[in-house]
């Protein structure tokens with residue numbers, strides 16, 4: 277079946293939904309999502325969304341937010357895009373308030389704001405209250421507010437449609453081909469513009485805070501269309517994931533006074549960050565924890581340490597950290613009022629993604645040449661506002677703000693974008709993928725291959741990396757790709773065939789994991805979320821560059837370090853890009 281709309285958006289998280297609100301007011305827009313829209317991972321965000329509203333920290337300014345973001349990115353963020361983001365943040369949040377988003381309030385009735393790691397006043401002098409929040413359900417309320425606005429503006433939702441391929445010809449995005457999860461069968465959607473808001477790729481790792489749907493499908497489809505992906509080696513590991521499941525224990529737990537203990541029952545952060553202790557930046561805490569675990573000082577020598585919040589007392593835990601109290605009980609079997617919670621670093625946020633400029637147009641080379649009719653925003657994109665490491669609360673902002681910018685740009689571009697012709701072979705790639713997957717009758721199980729991929733990515737391409745580990749992991753990914761050809765899909769039906777769809781997702785995971793490993797291997801430095809044991813220092817001379825990775829027809833990865841970082845704007849004397857701050 278063929279569907280025609282002015283604009284096709286893949287993804288109903290904050291990025292896709294926000295763009296749809298903008299476009300729905302003047303054009304015919306369709307949003308496809310493989311999960312029900314309000315189940316997108318955006319809804320799991322707890323902490324908040326950053327904007328220098330100065331409701332609580334009265335002297336806050338966008339310049340401080342910009343400085344923090346550039347510094348947090350370990351100088352790899354493009355400063356033109358960062359400047360746009362921090363300048364437009366207040367109006368983006370206030371617009372959500374005007375649409376009815378129930379933010380928590382100050383006593384005077386303004387949007388309440390709280391502290392978050394790395395956000396400061398006066399260029400690093402003191403902590404800023406910059407994160408706008410709604411209890412610990414910020415993502416949930418933002419997503420629901422946007423969904424209401426989408427309905428108001430007549431956005432067409434295609435829920436539980438899983439996109440399998442991007443139709444991209446002669447530098448132009450034409451549409452996508454999707455599988456109807458409920459009824460089975462392929463549907464083609466084409467339009468004058470296509471936007472991807474497909475979210476992050478944390479599911480490539482065994483321990484992750486990400487939802488099951490975050491399998492980086494959009495990235496693999498872009499790679500298969502012959503386009504590059506950018507900075508894929510940068511994955512943020514959040515220090516406090518529940519042991520085994522990786523479910524997030526919010527940074528707020530440490531903010532409220534929770535502390536970390538190793539197997540010797542010692543607050544080991546005093547060895548790594550004696551001043552900031554547990555409130556050191558996320559990547560520093562994650563690396564400290566991993567070092568303790570690797571050197572045998574985990575609890576009982578195992579791969580976890582403790583976060584202890586029991587001294588805060590039952591009343592405070594109930595009031596301030598109700599969600600994590602419940603999560604610890606349900607998923608780790610411990611009552612945080614009485615005992616410490618077992619935790620380990622968890623893959624949390626994907627800094628890399630589809631290269632795009634600040635107007636969300638997808639670009640395809642080091643000169644930032646633009647594709648036509650193709651846009652990306654939110655976590656799947658690499659614009660790049662987070663560079664090598666993202667600050668907490670900057671990604672809900674990114675998704676909202678660049679969703680908004682993408683929407684505005686698309687509306688403007690529709691004035692000259694005509695409906696493209698569907699090429700004769702528009703459905704071939706998806707048909708071939710479904711037929712190939714359904715016919716699979718081999719000996720390998722998708723679940724086994726996925727577990728092997730996730731386990732080895734965690735071990736050899738995780739918090740710490742080294743040449744030996746990465747070369748081993750490159751071979752592993754190649755081996756898994758070979759074995760993937762020989763998997764068996766048991767369910768041969770059409771309705772809710774999760775067996776087939778998960779096998780297809782596994783193909784995506786394997787595909788883009790190759791880019792993560794290759795980037796990590798060739799980036800011989802440590803920066804932000806990427807820590808090489810054999811190259812522990814940042815190397816600005818060689819690597820103050822974005823990575824672009826293409827898959828060649830022979831399956832090998834081609835990488836360049838030719839894309840310059842945009843450095844501009846910050847004139848504060850304390851700002852010195854050559855100096856590592858952490």
Ligand SMILES: Cc1cc2nc3c(=O)[nH]c(=O)nc-3n(C[C@H](O)[C@H](O)[C@H](O)COP(=O)(O)OP(=O)(O)OC[C@H]3O[C@@H](n4cnc5c(N)ncnc54)[C@H](O)[C@@H]3O)c2cc1C
Nearest residue numbers: 287288289290291310318323324439475654655669671672
């Ligand atoms: C547990 C957790 C807590 C977080 N807390 C915070 C926080 O407090 N503050 C903050 O700033 N950030 C936080 N983040 C990060 C932030 O939530 C995300 O970066 C952001 O919400 C991503 O939004 P998005 O619109 O890009 O993608 P998502 O919300 O992930 O949505 C992706 C969409 O793409 C769709 N999709 C994907 N593939 C396909 C396909 N093949 N076919 C059809 N549809 C597809 C999905 O169905 C979904 O609708 C948190 C993340 C996690 C995991």
